[in-house]
Amino acid sequence: MRYLRPKTIEEAVSLLEEGVPMGGGTTLTPDRANVEAVIDLRELALDQFSILDNTVTLGATLPLQAILENAGRLPPALIESIRHEAAWNMRNAATLAGTLVAADGRSPLLTTLTALGGVVKLEPGSRETALHEFLSSRAAAGPRYLITGFEVQLPSGLAYAQVARTPMDRPIVCASAAVTQDGTIRLALGGFGPHPLRLFEAETRLNENQNLAEAKSAAEAAFKDAGDAFASATYRSYIAGVLVERVVREVRA
Amino acid sequence: MTLIAIRLNGEPVEVEVEPRATLLQTLRDEFGLFSVKHGCETGECGACTVLLNGRPVNSCVMLAVQADGKSVETVEGMGEQPHPGWKASAGLHPLQQAFVETGAIQCGYCTPAMILAASSLLEHEPDPTEDQVREALSGILCRCTGYLKPVQAILRAAAVMRGETVDPIEGRLPAPPGLFSPTAPEERAAEEHIAGGGTLQVAVMPKIKIAPDSRARTVIGHPEPKVDAIKLVQGKPAFTADIEMRGMLIAKVLHSPYAHARIKRIDASRARALPGVAAVLTWEDIPRVVYSTAGQSDPIPGPLDTFSLDNKVRFVGDRVAFVAAENETIAEQALSLIEVEYEQLPIILDPERAMSPDAVRIHDEAEFVNFVDSDPDRNLAAEIRIDIGDVEQGFKQADQIFESTYHVPKVQQAHIEPHVVVTYWDEDDRLVIRTSTQVPFHVRRILAPVLNLPEKRIRVIKPRIGGGFGGKQEVLIEDVAAHLTIATGRPVRHEYSRAEEFFASRSRHPMKLTMKTGVKKDGTITANEMHVLSDTGAYGCHALTVTGNTGHKAMALYVGDGPFREAPNIRFYADVVYTNTPPSGAYRGYGVPQGYWPVERHMERIARALELDPIAFRLKNTLRSGEVHPFSTAWSEGREPVPETIQTNGLEDCVKAGMQAIEWKSKYPSQAWHEVPSAPHLRRGIGVAMVMQGTAIPYLDMGGASIKINDDGSFNLLVGATDLGTGSDTVLAQQAAEVLGVRVEDVITYSSDTDFTPFDKGAYASSTTYISGAAVVRAARDVASQIQRRAGKMLSTDADPVKTEEIELRDRRAWSSDGRSVTLREVALNALHHEDQEQIMGVGSYVSPVSPPPFAAQFAEVTVDIETGQVVVDRLVMAVDAGVIVNPLTASGQVEGGMTQALGYAVCEEMLYDDAGWAREVDFSAYHIFAAHEMPELETIFIETVEPSHPFGVKAVAEIPMDGVAPAVGNAVLDACGADVLVAPVTPERVWEALRQAG
Secondary structure, eight states: OEEEOOSSHHHHHHTTTTOEEESSOTTTGGGGGGOOEEEEOGGGOOOOEEEETTEEEEETTOBHHHHHHTOTTSOHHHHHHHHHHOOHHHHTTOBHHHHHHHOOTTOHHHHHHHHHOOEEEEETTTEEEEHHHHHHHSSSOOSOOEEEEEEEEOOSEEEEEEEOSSTTSOOSEEEEEEEOTTSOEEEEEESSSSSOEEOHHHHHHHHTTOOHHHHHHHHHHHTTTOOOSSSOHHHHHHHHHHHHHHHHHHHHO | OEEEEEEETTEEEEEEEOTTOBHHHHHHHTTOOTTSOOSOSSSOSOTTEEEETTEEEEGGGSBGGGGTTSEEEOGGGSOOOSOOTTSOOOOOOHHHHHHHHTTOOSSOSSHHHHHHHHHHHHHHOSSOOHHHHHHHTTTOOOSSSTTHHHHHHHHHHHHHHTTOOBOOOOSOOBOOTTSSOTTSOOOOOOOOOOSSOOSBOOOOSOEEEOOTTOOOOSSTTSOOOOTTHHHHHTTOSOBTTOOOOTTOEEEEEEEOSSSSEEEEEEEOHHHHHSTTEEEEEOTTTSOOOOBOOBOOOSSOSSOBOBOSSOSEEOSTTOEEEEEEESSHHHHHHHHHTOEEEEEEOOOOOOHHHHTSTTSOOSOOOTTOBOOTTOBGGGTEEEEEEEEESOHHHHHHTOSEEEEEEEEEOOOOOOOSSOOEEEEEEOTTSOEEEEEOOSOHHHHHHHHHHHHTOOGGGEEEEOOBOSOOTTTTSBOOSHHHHHHHHHHHSSOEEEEOOHHHHHHHSOOOOOEEEEEEEEEOTTSOEEEEEEEEEEEEETSOTTHHHHHHHIIIIISSSBOOSTHHHHSOOEEEEEEEEEOSSSOOOOOTTTTHHHHHHHHHHHHHHHHHHTTOOHHHHHHHHBOOTTSBOGGGGTOOSSSOOOOOBOOOOOHHHHHHHHHHHHTHHHHTTOHHHHBOTTOTTEEEEEEEEEEEOOSSOTTTOEEEEEEEEOTTSOEEEEEOOOOSSSOHHHHHHHHHHHHHTOOGGGEEEEEOBTTTSOOBOOSOTTOIIIIIHHHHHHHHHHHHHHHHHHHHHHHOOSSSOOOGGGOEEETTEEEOTTSOEEEHHHHHHIIIIISSOOOOEEEEEEEOSOOOOOEEEEEEEEEEETTTOOEEEEEEEEEEEOBSOSOHHHHHHHHHHHHHHHHHHHHTOOOOBOTTSOBSOSSTTTSOOOOGGGOOEEEEEEEOOOOTTSTTOBOOOSSGGGTSHHHHHHHHHHHHHOOOOOBSSOOHHHHHHHHHHHO
16 A cells, blocks of 8 residues: 655645545544555645634545534534534544544534535635535545545534433444524435435425425435435435424424 | 665664555564554544654554654653663653543553544643543554543643642541541532642542441452453553564454355365465364354353364354464465355344244254253254243233333443464473463363363463453354364464354353233332343353343342332243354343343333332332342352342432432423533433342352462462453452452562463453452461561560461551561561571452342433424433452442443444345444543442352442443433333434323
8 A cells, every 4th residue: 555645735636546635534544454555644734724704614634523623613513513523533533524424323523514505615726516416425435535635614503312222332323403594494314325315305395385294204204215234214315304393493492 | 565664662663565565564564663553443442543753543544655854752652660760761651650540540551542643732731621631542442441541640740740739549438527427418429639739630430339348448449450451551562462572373264254154165265375374264174063163161051062163164254264374364365265155044133033833943952062051943042031039920010011122232341452472382392372362261161172182181361452342252253273283283363353242152142021010099110011022143152140130130120119129029031042143242231231131121111100109119129228129139150159148239329329329309300401502402311220240140159369479568469250351450469468468569470361360250240349359358367477487486585475366468568466567578578588488379269159239320410302303411420339349440430431332322332234144334433432532421330239148248339330221311311201222332313212102
């Protein structure tokens, strides 16, 4: 395995054909058996953190703990989801981009971020991809990319709820609701599958019809086949409705 | 190779590393920093914690190259040995000192990690709250302590570092007045107070109701620091893998991907040809010797059904081949080059199908050796049929009969140190096996025929162990390394990965248990019956004895009342079957936790159905002092059963103390308490379980000890007994020190080396304090009488002879009745150098005719979300009668850690398999064990009794904390919301299902 440490983003991008970008290394290291080269991003100053007006910009290599320690105006529910995402040791190394790339449906942080919306910034091409699109296209093979950061608008409110076997176990079902500055509700549902779901159907029911009961049904429908080794689809589906209702009520309050 | 520059413990260093080397590997292999440990490969357990630029990170998921230009700190850079001869020393860091004093170290495997994390916290937060401390420990999993004492140690150290005074932790702590009085007002038990006027009080001592008839002791009953604490807190290389040997090879095992298959062809030639591979062994290369991996005394009470390597595999993870290579990377590559042709066979994963006539036979080998009623034709590893009295008659006399079926899951010991062994030939061509084991003497005896080496050419050494819990009461991987050392002539290290721990070690036996109980309207139990189907997995280690214990201890507690108490009617029938899953084996509690889930859930449900008070109903029928243990006439784990009478039973006092501590009387009947005003979807509940265990196995378990005096009046204590982090080295030293009138520091304990220490059957069955302790006392009394004789002569004059019997040993001196004394040092010099020279030395062994049970009452408080079924356990209180408590810190540590382990059994731990027999759990992500920042409050109360069958009145505490938590939690959930869950663990979905069924 080769070790590459580019000095600029352009250099890093040019190496994408040869190796895999590495932030904290916490998911890459256990799986390094077939990795030909790692591209260490530490020299690229991608760990910026800023909140300007209502725009939050989080750099790709920002450790999760740094977000927690500089919470400032970040919503408490987002901070809570980071605490659930990983313990202190892990948070000191695991990066935001690493989480965006590797975390699965049972990720509390991806669930709150999905509700918040936001865009993933990618090179080459200085592209921006909506988070939910980024997550659904992760599995597809394609040209390699480098995440440089994540940008999202501060909501006027954010709520997170989960069901787990213990207070800090990975969620069986989790839900998050965000209210944007202009009063629109966004919903995310996690606990199953490759990534959390953005509940567009349920959002429409709320934003256009103000119908919480229908939104709840839509959430249940989104998990109607969400059965796996950890919980049945019947259970997940029912709990999806319960938790979505709870986070909507909380975020409206 | 890449050159990196780091600041390592304050010193700038440069080192060439492979890009793929982890920081953990580099710190251990290049720098010999053995305090940094391997516990998993995914950064979940935290044993590999180092400080990187002052922050704790997991070095196993960081490449060494990432540390370039940064500072790395390990515990080797903190503190130093306080008294290194003439050299001045800064001493231990306050964190290290606090961990030693508070009993926060059990096995010590995660201790360096905790200390580093704490020092990072205190660096930027000198006055942390308990929540902040727990968050700081959140990334470090501990399976021994329950986190209570480590948290208190950190708060204590923080106070010291702020310049505040802290109270010493010493003396026997009497409980606050009124705690144990039945008429005392119901008040929340006061925080422990310690005599003296210091500012910080840490809550590490348990409450102890000191037995009124127990004598005052000097050392017994005191919170002595563990004799290995200073070594562990400095991260010294004390564990099996912490050794470097020239030419050492790394071993790896090729595991079967199929749950049941024959090996038609195996070709290791390409693997052998790989440069750096020293040996590859298949079933064709080694002798075919059948044995059992169970670490038990001779004769093994179970079938012999295992080979080191076989031409058949019986579970996903079973052994196919062994490789020894220069390093791990080459070894893993070699595994992939071994060509195997399998003929797949039908799979049995459901124990209910194992005995059906058309089921495939898992054990069809000609060499299979039966034990008692095993029958491999029916996939039956063991069968138990015990009848006490006449249950059919008993049922006829019942007013109501209650019958239900319960399930308990397969769960893992999950010790943070994996199984690990190093083997090598010493210069006398004896095979040395340095292994993380609970059973060194059994390892030697069991492996001799397997290796075709006589026992006398094998030496087994047990260093410090990072937790065992029964998982290491097994000859699990020593044969792998030993075969490879024989094949290559070189030292070999074999260490399991965390994934291998999950799919290729041992676990608790999962069971289906059906209870049938006959009761009169007034609550008298007239008959009690349990039928068990126990799943022993692919091999029969511990099959008979674990399941026998389920009956022997879980079904012995309830004998009935009135005439039924005189002649109880109890039936215990069990079938233990083979399936194509990883073998079940020994796990702390050893069948008894499995038994109390159904028994205590059943008793709760009966009480409610009969509208009787659940506590009064239980106590009406429980075994009492002076009665015969009902199973002692019917079954014994080792030998012929001999009737035993219960001499000490503090159960009722345990119940009273626990009820008071948890405020049962104000909570249980109060509807208001069960509701949560601000949250209508939440309900509170409170539950109880009453349990008993055993103390060693009568007529079977034996321990030996030898003690010799040194010139300075100190003693070497040699015991075969195995300290797996429990503190047995300390507790045994305390017993010796008490007899000899010296301090613990004057007794140097060396344990578990088959060449030097007397035999001990090993650390299991809750036997060390009691059996090995009694042996130590015998040896110490022998030494004491030799000292008394010599001191008597030394103190005699012609005019005034001093009799041996009047000499008392205390304060490191021998005293005559007139107040004159000689020091033990003077006695030693006299004996070794001056006069009638002899080595003052004593030997003792002990085997017990009885197994006096400890008793306990376990209480739990929970909050249930009735919309989702989510359960949060808020509080656990355990009141235990373990006889006299030798060391309140280590004993309460055992209870705190055991309750935490049992809490996983109650709510989140279970091992499941897919249709092909592949495990769902291969890491700590799917298999969740409790972390520091999600713990309930834990409280330990000891109710002392003085057990007459032991010189200091002790019983046992090691296993009983595993027994009551799950049923107490299940009962509390029932109390909270009516959800009646019969399958453990009590997961949210199961509670939700039960709530829907309750309507």
